Amino acid sequence: MYKCSLERMTDKIKTFSKFGATGNGGITRYSLSKEAIMARNEFKRRMEAIGAIIEVDDLANMYATLPGSDPNAKRIVMGSHVDSVKNGGNYDGILGVISAMEVLETIAEQKIPHKHPITAMIWTNEEGSLYPPAMMCSGIVCYDYLPDDIKEKFKEEDMMKSKSIIDGKTTFGEALEKSGFKGDRKYRLSPEKYLCMFETHIEQGPILEEAGNDIGVVDCVLGMFNYRLKFYGQAAHAGTFPMKKRKDAFYAASQALCYLHEEIDKLGYPDLVYTTGEVVCHPSVHTVIPDYFDFSFDARHEDPKVLEEVLAIVKSCANKAWAGCTCKVEKMWNRDTVYWDEKLVSYVKEAAEECGVSHQYIHSGAGHDAQFVAYMLPTTMIFVQSKNGLSHCEEEYSSPEQCTSGATVMLNAVLKADAE
Numbered sequence: 001m002y003k004c005s006l007e008r009m010t011d012k013i014k015t016f017s018k019f020g021a022t023g024n025g026g027i028t029r030y031s032l033s034k035e036a037i038m039a040r041n042e043f044k045r046r047m048e049a050i051g052a053i054i055e056v057d058d059l060a061n062m063y064a065t066l067p068g069s070d071p072n073a074k075r076i077v078m079g080s081h082v083d084s085v086k087n088g089g090n091y092d093g094i095l096g097v098i099s100a101m102e103v104l105e106t107i108a109e110q111k112i113p114h115k116h117p118i119t120a121m122i123w124t125n126e127e128g129s130l131y132p133p134a135m136m137c138s139g140i141v142c143y144d145y146l147p148d149d150i151k152e153k154f155k156e157e158d159m160m161k162s163k164s165i166i167d168g169k170t171t172f173g174e175a176l177e178k179s180g181f182k183g184d185r186k187y188r189l190s191p192e193k194y195l196c197m198f199e200t201h202i203e204q205g206p207i208l209e210e211a212g213n214d215i216g217v218v219d220c221v222l223g224m225f226n227y228r229l230k231f232y233g234q235a236a237h238a239g240t241f242p243m244k245k246r247k248d249a250f251y252a253a254s255q256a257l258c259y260l261h262e263e264i265d266k267l268g269y270p271d272l273v274y275t276t277g278e279v280v281c282h283p284s285v286h287t288v289i290p291d292y293f294d295f296s297f298d299a300r301h302e303d304p305k306v307l308e309e310v311l312a313i314v315k316s317c318a319n320k321a322w323a324g325c326t327c328k329v330e331k332m333w334n335r336d337t338v339y340w341d342e343k344l345v346s347y348v349k350e351a352a353e354e355c356g357v358s359h360q361y362i363h364s365g366a367g368h369d370a371q372f373v374a375y376m377l378p379t380t381m382i383f384v385q386s387k388n389g390l391s392h393c394e395e396e397y398s399s400p401e402q403c404t405s406g407a408t409v410m411l412n413a414v415l416k417a418d419a420e
């Protein structure tokens with residue numbers, strides 16, 4: 001059993017928290033921004049200092065590799081992202097990168113023997129907060145292995161045209177060219193060169209904290225569907241048109257949303273989560289009765305049968321009259337539950353046990369780059385407890401001790417995969 005360094009982890013957490021610091025305890029670090037480039041340069045500097053070989057692919061994904069004793073062995077890769085959402089925290093994504101760095105630094109410092117080359121990696125544009133969609137570059141790299149309906153969303157030429165949400169003009173492709181980090185396609189992650197992948201990430205939920213466990217042995221990413229419910233009414237003047245004659249699309253949608261909550265809650269699945277987080281109201285003027293309203297509906301659960309039951313309720317909305325309006329239900333996309341590689345999951349579990357780190361099995365409700373990689377390579381994830389379950393905000397926090405435990409578990413799990 002090998003241990004990572006609390007001191008070195010603490011130093012990395014502090015250092016990377018400066019790149020894009022908002023002054024309120026968090027960071028804004030869009031992919032390929034000058035703040036993200038500071039983080040990339042720091043990664044490069046520290047990894048070169050331990051003798052790792054740096055490679056950058058044509059999507060600016062960065063790979064730092066320590067050679068193993070067998071030059072022909074495939075690489076074991078660990079990684080996550082350095083970009084954040086607007087006013088995000090100091091842990092989402094970056095923890096997976098500094099944990100991977102810590103594993104390599106520990107291997108170098110303690111001269112831990114290993115057969116396979118071991119790689120720490122930065123994925124470009126995971127959040128998609130400036131250039132949507134999220135998980136863009138893992139989507140492109142793993143494209144050939146993705147299920148068809150996910151594939152459609154990650155066509156490389158479309159991704160290159162993704163426009164900045166700030167200026168509405170600059171494309172991801174242009175930002176990539178300008179970044180100075182556009183490398184060679186031949187360095188992309190591939191099953192020919194890589195054996196398996198580990199991603200350490202904050203939990204982003206309250207389960208580990210409530211159970212008093214520092215580490216989550218992640219077994220799957222939950223299946224989900226994302227639908228859009230669209231309501232069509234009649235616009236008219238807010239002051240002159242009688243209430244009884246109205247076809248108010250907003251009111252119709254609000255009734256449907258309440259109906260969904262009531263009916264879905266009746267199913268009684270405690271692990272089911274569902275969310276309406278995006279709405280469109282037309283014309284969205286205070287003197288006009290809305291003639292159009294639509295809202296998103298995202299539901300997540302491990303069991304596809306549960307999701308089917310929920311979907312039946314969602315679809316039933318199209319057959320009902322809502323405040324005189326009509327309703328259309330449209331599928332945006334869905335994915336089945338992605339299970340991590342059983343052997344890798346067992347290595348993480350054994351490593352946590354041997355290192356005496358408190359842990360439990362847990363599902364991931366959020367998407368991560370690892371989930372696309374899982375279609376290409378054996379893959380797994382390690383979660384670190386999130387204080388109050390908070391993420392994508394400046395209050396994000398995991399203690400340096402918990403972060404170091406996460407890195408220690410990953411180190412020992414990687415060495416098990418190496419010894420296989």
Ligand SMILES: [Zn+2]
Binds near residue numbers: 092093
């Ligand atoms: Zn993340």
